[in-house]
Amino acid sequence: MRIGVLRDHSIKRITFSYNDGSYAVFADTNYFGLILPNEFVELNATSNGVVKLKIGAQELGEFSKVLLVQTVVNTSLTLTSKTPVVKARKYKDDFEISCKSNALTVVNLVEMDNYLAGVVESEGGGGKHLEYYKVQAIMSRSYALKYLDRHKKDDFQLCDRVHCQAYHNMMRFTPIIDSAVIQTHNLILTDLKEGLIDAYFHANCGGQTCEPQYVWNESIPYLSTFKDTFCIYTKQATWETRISQEKWKSFLVRNYNFPIQDSVCADMMFNFNQNDRKAFYLDPIFGIPLRDLREEFNLKSTYFSCRPEGDDVVINGRGFGHGVGLCQEGAMKMARSGYDFKQILMFYFPGSKVIDWHIQKVLNQKSIGLSESTRN
C-alpha cells in the first residue's frame, strides 16, 4: 500500500529516526548506509522540487526521491516533522519521500495488514473486544480496497486523514488488533452482488441509525434506518446544549425565509420533537435540513428535540456523529455481549455479506468493483 502520511500539513523539514530494526537509505540511485540506534536522517523541501538529504549532521546533496527501506521485516521509524512542528508518529515498513510545490510528500509503503492495524487503532481506540476489532478490520479493508485510486494524482493510494481513513500511527498499544487483522485476513464486506460497499460508521446512533439520503443526497440499499438498542445506555447516547433564541431565529430567517410573520409558524420555531429520525427541522415544507442546524451550531448529531426556555433554545440530543451505518458503541456492546464479527456486521449492514476476496476473485474471475491498482 502507498499511504500519504502527515497530509494535514505542508511539511518543509522532517526527521526519520530509529525506532527498531534498521533501515537502508537510498536517494535516487545512491546508497548512503543504514539508520542504526540513535541515528536519524533529515529531509528538507526545496523550491526547485528536490529533497535535501542529511544523515545526522552530514549533508549529502539534493535528490528527486529518497527511499528508506527496512532491512528486517516489520520494523518501524519515528517521523518527526520539524517545520511545522507536529507530534511524532511511528509507522512500519518503508518510506518514499519526494518534493512537490515546496513541500515534502511522505509516502508510507506499508503492508496491508500493518496499515489496517494502524487504522483500526486510530479509528477505534484501545481496550475493545477482539470481535469489535475484527469488524473494524473488515470495514477498513473493504474501504481501502474500494478506494485505492483515490489519490492517484498525488502519486499515492490513500491518505492518513479522515478524508480516507484515520491512520495516525502504526498500531502501538493494542496487540489484539494484530490478531483481529490476521484472523480476518482477506475478508471484505460486499453487497449481495459482491460489489464492495461503503462501510460507513459513526460513534453513536442514539438508538436509531440514520438514512444516508438525510446526510449525503443518496440512497444506499444496505443502509436503511433501523432501531439500535445496543448503544442507548452508553455515555454518548444522549447530550444537551443551549443556543440563544436570537441566534436560532436569525439563522432560520436568514437562510430559509422562515415565516416568522405567521403566528403559528413563529410559535413552532423553537419547538421540535423528533421521536424517529427525520431529515428536516419541524416539517419538510420549511426546507430546513437538520444537518444544516447541526453544522451551524456544532451539534453532536441531527437526532435532537428542542424547546424554548427563557431566552434560549434547549436542545436534547441523541447520538454522536452522522448516524449512518455501523454504530461503534453499539458494535462494541454487541461484541462484549458475545456476538461475533459476522453477526455484528449483518446487524448493521443487513443487505451485505462477508466474503474472502482472493478466493472469490479466483473462482469467479470477475471484477468486484476494486480499483485498477488491485486488479493486476
Next chain:
Amino acid sequence: MDRSKIYIIAGEASGDLHGANLMKALLNESNKLDFRFWGGDRMEEIGGKPVKHIRDLAFMGFIEVVMNLRTIAKNLRFCKADISEFKPDVLVLIDYPGFNLRIAEWAKSQGIRVAYYVSPQVWAWKESRVKKIKQCVDQMFVILPFEKEFYKKHNFAVEYVGHPLLDAIDNYRKDNVDKSSFLEEINPEGKPIIAVLPGSRKQEISVKLPIMLEALRDYTNYCVVVAGAPSLDPSFYVPFLPKDAKIVQGRTYDLLSLAEFGIVTSGTATLETALLGIPEVVCYKGSSISYQIAKRLIKIKFISLVNLIMDREVVTELIQHECNPQRIKEEIEMIKVGGANREAMLNDYKILKEILGDGGASTKVARSLLKTIQ
C-alpha cells in the same frame, strides 16, 4: 460576427428538459454560440458534458428541491469561479431558486447579464423573494399566464413565453414513436389502460400509491400501469404493486397517450396529462402538519396547474382526507368512457390549450436572449 457565450444552470430534471429545448432553439437561431452549463442527460445530448450533472445536485424536499447549506456553499464557490472564467455574455438560470437566486445576486454584482427562465413560484409562497428577483434579474421569462399579472403588481415587467411543456409534447408527437410493441408488452390483453402517476419522491409514493391502487382494485377489466420515477429503482415499487399491476419507467408520455384516464399526483404531471388530452383525477396527501402549514403559507386556490391556469376547477383535486379510495372511485366514474364529466373535461382541455397559446416558448426565449446579446 463574434461568437456569443451562454452559461446555463438547470438544477433538476424539469430544468434539464427545458434547458435542452432552449439550447436546441438557440442553435436553430445561431451557429455562433458557445455553451457552458449545469444540467442533465438531455442537455448533455445537445451540448456535451455538463460542468455539473443534476444527479449531483438534488436533495429531497417538499415544494422545491432542497440542498443543504454546505452543498450550496460548495457549489456556489465552484459555480462563481467557473462563470468568472467563462465570462458569458448572458447567464441563463432555469427554475431551481434555492441555488439560482443566490447565483443571480452574485452575477449581478459582477456586472453579468442575468436571464431567468421559469420563475420561482413566488406567487404561491415566499413572496418576499420578488424583491431579490427585481434587483438581480435583467430578463425574466415566465411560463404561466397569470405570472405576468402577478409581477406587474410588483412593478416588474416580464416576458410571458407560454409553457415549454407545449413544445415538449409537440416534439413528442412529432417524433411519433411507434408504441405498438410497448402496448403489447404492458397490455397484451388489450384492455383499456389506467395510468397511475404517484409522484417522484419516496415519501409521497409510499403514502399515495397504496390509496390509488386500492381505489382501482375492482377495475379488473382495465389494465393498471404505474409510471415509475426515473430516479427510483423499480424494486422500490414491488411491495406496493398487486400481481397484475405493471410499472414502466421513462415512458410516461407513451403511457399517458395510451390511457383512458389517469390518477395523477399534483405537480407538473397534471398539466402534461391535460395537454396529452387524458382526463384525470388529481391527488394530494401530505402529513397533516405539512397540509395545515401549507394552507397558511401558500396563497393559491388550487394545487394543480390546470386549475390554476383556468382559474376554476376543471380537474377534481382530492386533497388530504378527500384523497381516499372511495372518493377516487367516485371521480373515476365521472371521467372514464361514458362518465358524466369526461366530455366537459376534454372540452376544457381545448380551452386550456388556447389560453396557453401555440407553444414555441423555447424559440421565444432564444430569440429574445440573442437580441439582447448580439
